[in-house]
């Protein structure tokens with residue numbers, strides 16, 4: 001018989017004592033979970049464009065979106081593992097990601113070409129949300145989380161620029 005997966009946060013066997021207060025770690029876990037959810041939903045949207053885009057700019061957009069979703073995939077893992085390192089369970093359910101995400105899923109009938117502008121806006125919205133999270137992490141001296149999220153802002157802003165430039169006529 002296989003062991004059931006834990007569904008509720010269990011007590012850590014070794015207490016997390018990294019110089020951050022419990023309440024602060026909880027708030028940081030919430031911020032990281034939101035960043036994780038945003039990244040997960042955006043990852044799926046970007047991959048949708050990678051697969052379904054067509055037209056004269058196919059190859060460039062196909063390659064560009066691959067670079068972006070690969071970057072986001074690495075980030076998904078780093079964000080989730082940071083949540084674990086500060087003592088909480090990382091969310092794993094797709095439904096939870098959709099509930100926590102600040103960006104919407106693409107509509108069923110959205111044309112891949114029309115999604116370039118949408119993705120640029122999404123990246124910008126995620127960058128903006130991350131900037132607020134960095135301020136909160138800084139306030140409680142979680143320099144590692146602040147640093148990690150600051151690096152993510154740079155990626156999202158760069159990807160937004162590339163999408164804006166690709167969508168420009």
Ligand SMILES: [Fe+2]
Pocket residue numbers: 050066
């Ligand atoms: Fe691919």
